[in-house]
Amino acid sequence: MTLLENQQHLSPVWARYTDILVERGEGACLYAADGRSYLDFTCGIGVTNTGHCHPRVVAAIREQAGLLLHGQANIVYHRPMLELVAALRNVVPAPLDIFFFSNSGAEAVEASLKLARQATGRTDVIVFGGGFHGRTAGAMALTTSKGKYRGGYAPLPSGVHIAPFAYCYRCEIARAAGKNTAAISAAAPHTSACCNDPLRQVRHMLQTETVPEEVAAILVEPVQGEGGYIVPPASFLQGLRQICDEHGILLVADEVQTGFGRTGSFFAVEQFGVIPDILIMAKGIASGLPLSGIAARHDVMAKWHPGSHGGTYGGNALACAAGVATVQAIQEERLVDNAARMGALLRTELNGVQQRNTALGDVRGLGLMVGVELVRGDGSPDAALCKRVLATCRERGLLLLNCGPYDNVVRFIPPLVVNDEQIRRAVRIFEEALGA
Numbered sequence: 001m002t003l004l005e006n007q008q009h010l011s012p013v014w015a016r017y018t019d020i021l022v023e024r025g026e027g028a029c030l031y032a033a034d035g036r037s038y039l040d041f042t043c044g045i046g047v048t049n050t051g052h053c054h055p056r057v058v059a060a061i062r063e064q065a066g067l068l069l070h071g072q073a074n075i076v077y078h079r080p081m082l083e084l085v086a087a088l089r090n091v092v093p094a095p096l097d098i099f100f101f102s103n104s105g106a107e108a109v110e111a112s113l114k115l116a117r118q119a120t121g122r123t124d125v126i127v128f129g130g131g132f133h134g135r136t137a138g139a140m141a142l143t144t145s146k147g148k149y150r151g152g153y154a155p156l157p158s159g160v161h162i163a164p165f166a167y168c169y170r171c172e173i174a175r176a177a178g179k180n181t182a183a184i185s186a187a188a189p190h191t192s193a194c195c196n197d198p199l200r201q202v203r204h205m206l207q208t209e210t211v212p213e214e215v216a217a218i219l220v221e222p223v224q225g226e227g228g229y230i231v232p233p234a235s236f237l238q239g240l241r242q243i244c245d246e247h248g249i250l251l252v253a254d255e256v257q258t259g260f261g262r263t264g265s266f267f268a269v270e271q272f273g274v275i276p277d278i279l280i281m282a283k284g285i286a287s288g289l290p291l292s293g294i295a296a297r298h299d300v301m302a303k304w305h306p307g308s309h310g311g312t313y314g315g316n317a318l319a320c321a322a323g324v325a326t327v328q329a330i331q332e333e334r335l336v337d338n339a340a341r342m343g344a345l346l347r348t349e350l351n352g353v354q355q356r357n358t359a360l361g362d363v364r365g366l367g368l369m370v371g372v373e374l375v376r377g378d379g380s381p382d383a384a385l386c387k388r389v390l391a392t393c394r395e396r397g398l399l400l401l402n403c404g405p406y407d408n409v410v411r412f413i414p415p416l417v418v419n420d421e422q423i424r425r426a427v428r429i430f431e432e433a434l435g436a
C-alpha cells in the first residue's frame with residue numbers, strides 16, 4: 001500500500017479540492033512529494049498570513065517546544081500566553097483589552113455567544129444571510145452560507161434570527177434603479193442610498209420577529225468570507241453599531257478570516273470606523289497552529305461567570321508562542337501595508353482581465369481578500385466555469401479556492417508576504433485558465 005492510498009481511510013466528510021501530497025511550504029509556495037511546486041493563493045483557508053513556515057514563527061515554536069508544551073490555563077500561567085496578551089493589546093482596537101483563548105474559529109464564536117448571553121442576560125442573536133461562523137452546533141446555527149453546512153443536522157440551537165447582508169453586486173434595489181451594481185460593489189467600502197435597506201430590515205426584525213430586550217448580540221463578519229467575499233458599505237456596519245447602542249445589544253465582529261492584516265488593516269473593523277463590543281479572532285493569529293480567541297471590554301468580560309466556560313487546550317503554550325511571533329512578524333515586516341499594496345495590485349490586474357472577459361461579473365475585496373464572481377451572459381452564477389478554472393489553475397501551478405452560495409466566486413487569499421511577481425504570475429495563470 002502506498003502512503004497516498006491511506007487516504008481511503010480518511011472520512012469522506014472532508015470535501016477535497018485536490019489530491020496533492022504536500023511535503024513542505026515556504027512563503028507563498030507549497031512543494032509536493034511528486035516534485036511539483038504551487039503558488040498557494042489559498043493560504044490554508046486564510047491562515048498562513050505570514051507565509052508558510054515563516055522562520056521567526058518556526059524558531060519560536062522550536063524554542064517553546066523545548067521548554068513547555070502544555071501549561072493548562074486553569075492551573076498555571078505560562079509566559080507565551082501573557083506575552084500574547086501584551087502583543088495583542090497593541091493591535092486589537094481599544095478598549096477591547098481582556099482576552100479569552102481557545103483553539104478554533106468555531107470555538108471562539110461559541111465563546112462570544114456564551115459571553116454575550118451571560119453579559120446581557122438575554123438569549124437571542126441576530127446574524128446575516130450568507131454568513132459563515134463554523135461547524136460546531138452553536139456556530140452552525142449562525143451559518144447560512146450554504147445549506148450543506150446545516151442539512152441533516154437538525155435540530156439546531158434556537159434563538160437565531162437571520163437578517164439580509166448588504167450584498168451590493170446582487171442588490172435588487174440598485175438593479176431595479178438601473179444602477180451598475182458591479183461598479184458600486186468594486187468601490188467598497190462605500191455608501192449608497194439602498195445600503196440602508198438591510199439596516200431597515202434589522203430594525204423591522206426587532207419590531208416583529210423578536211424584541212430588543214431579548215437580543216444579546218448582533219454577530220457579523222465585517223467582510224463576508226465563505227459567503228462570497230462581500231464587502232458591505234461602511235454605513236452598514238456603522239448602522240449596526242447604532243442599533244446596538246440604542247438597545248443595549250452587543251456588537252460582535254467575527255474577524256476569524258478578516259483579521260491579522262488580511263484586509264489591509266490589522267482588523268477590518270478599523271476601515272469601517274466601528275469598534276465592536278466583542279472581537280473574534282482565529283486563523284491568521286498563529287500562522288497555522290490551532291489558536292483562537294475573543295477580546296472584549298473589561299465591563300463585558302467581568303460579567304462572565306468564572307468557571308462557566310473554558311477548555312483543556314485553549315491558549316496552548318506552543319500556539320501562543322507562534323501567535324506572539326506572528327504578531328511581531330506582521331508588525332516588523334510591515335505586512336499590513338504590503339497586504340494593502342498587493343491587494344490593490346491584485347484588483348487592478350483582475351480589473352484588466354475583467355475588461356477582456358465578460359465572465360468576470362464582479363471583482364471586489366479589501367486588501368488581500370479578493371473575490372471574482374464568475375457569471376454567464378445573463379449575470380447568473382457560473383459554478384461550472386469556476387470549477388474548470390480552479391482545476392486548470394491547479395494543473396498550471398496555482399492553488400485557488402471558491403466561495404459564495406453558488407460556488408461561482410474565485411477567492412484569492414495569498415499570504416501577506418506575497419510580492420508583485422507572484423501576484424502578476426497568479427493573474428496570468430488565472431486568465432489563461434479562463435481561456436483554456
Ligand SMILES: Cc1ncc(COP(=O)(O)O)c(C=O)c1O
Nearest residue numbers: 104105106132133134225256257
Ligand atoms: C468568518 C469565519 N468564522 C468562523 C470560522 C470557523 O473557523 P474554524 O474553521 O477555525 O472553526 C471561519 C472558517 O472559515 C470563518 O471564515
